[in-house]
Amino acid sequence: MEKSRPYVILSAAMTLDGKIGKNKTKIKLSSKKDKTRVHRLRANVDGILIGKNTLDADNPMLSVRYSKGKNPVRILLDSRGTIKSSSKIIQSCNKIPTIIATTNLISKKNLCRLEKFPLEVIKCGKTSVDTVKLLKLLYKKDIKKILLEGGGTINWTFLKNGFVDEIIVTITPYILGGSNSISLVEGVGFKNLFPTKKLKLEKIQKIGSELVVYYRI
Ligand SMILES: NC(=O)c1ccc[n+]([C@@H]2O[C@H](COP(=O)([O-])OP(=O)(O)OC[C@H]3O[C@@H](n4cnc5c(N)ncnc54)[C@H](OP(=O)(O)O)[C@@H]3O)[C@@H](O)[C@H]2O)c1
Numbered sequence: 001m002e003k004s005r006p007y008v009i010l011s012a013a014m015t016l017d018g019k020i021g022k023n024k025t026k027i028k029l030s031s032k033k034d035k036t037r038v039h040r041l042r043a044n045v046d047g048i049l050i051g052k053n054t055l056d057a058d059n060p061m062l063s064v065r066y067s068k069g070k071n072p073v074r075i076l077l078d079s080r081g082t083i084k085s086s087s088k089i090i091q092s093c094n095k096i097p098t099i100i101a102t103t104n105l106i107s108k109k110n111l112c113r114l115e116k117f118p119l120e121v122i123k124c125g126k127t128s129v130d131t132v133k134l135l136k137l138l139y140k141k142d143i144k145k146i147l148l149e150g151g152g153t154i155n156w157t158f159l160k161n162g163f164v165d166e167i168i169v170t171i172t173p174y175i176l177g178g179s180n181s182i183s184l185v186e187g188v189g190f191k192n193l194f195p196t197k198k199l200k201l202e203k204i205q206k207i208g209s210e211l212v213v214y215y216r217i
Helices: 032-042 052-058 108-115 131-140 152-160
Strands: 007-015 019-022 047-051 073-077 098-102 120-123 145-148 166-172 181-183 200-207 210-216
Touching: 007 032, 007 152, 019 052, 032 166, 032 200, 032 210, 047 052, 047 152, 052 073, 073 131, 108 120, 145 152
Parallel strands: 007 145, 007 166, 047 073, 047 145, 073 098, 098 120
Antiparallel strands: 007 019, 019 181, 166 210, 200 210
8 A cells, every 4th residue: 555645446337338427417327236335345445536527417425325334535526616505415514524625726706605514625736636635635634545436537637647556347238339428537548558567357246247347456
């Protein structure tokens, strides 16, 4: 485990053709059994981190519901702090610890609005959240293990910076296709195959027609 940043597990459910969602649309990909597995995983980490587009598409609760265990801290990367007050995350922040990581782009109005809720706003970065700084801050707050729950843009940021230690992906028996679908990893992509040495396949798990693959970097 790295000393100055949390251990990061990238977790996602993707179609057979590598898609994890569609722009601004909520799509249910995984089965109840797989959800239970993910919730067990959530109960064993200190934080769950997502990007703003995932919030907008899915309005997730990011809690542990299908398994026993403590809710991890929810961390949202939201450069302008425009998360809706009516979102499930804001509506439950009095019960589940929540961090909104934002940037200099946040308006005074949004900052004042968010500061009225029992959550923590961390300003780090000019136009997008500075993940190097954020991870150091989270580590200092004793958040030592994070479940990275996407989407594709955030996954790219973390992979390109070398912040991902494990990848757990559920391959689901669906095909989505389409140029406006979101892939497991977005961004400009790597020039060559990543990583130069192969990822280590640690485990495979068959859940009905789904396959969960566990890789270590
Ligand atoms: N199947 C699955 O397991 C799964 C899991 C998660 C998500 N999804 C799907 O993925 C889709 C969303 O993915 P996405 O790629 O469009 O967006 P995303 O990764 O969820 O969010 C990206 C956004 O986060 C904000 N952000 C702030 N700082 C950032 C930084 N340093 N690096 C990257 N992003 C930063 C930016 O928005 P601002 O500029 O507004 O801050 C950026 O556009 C949705 O369709 C969702 O349903 C699927």
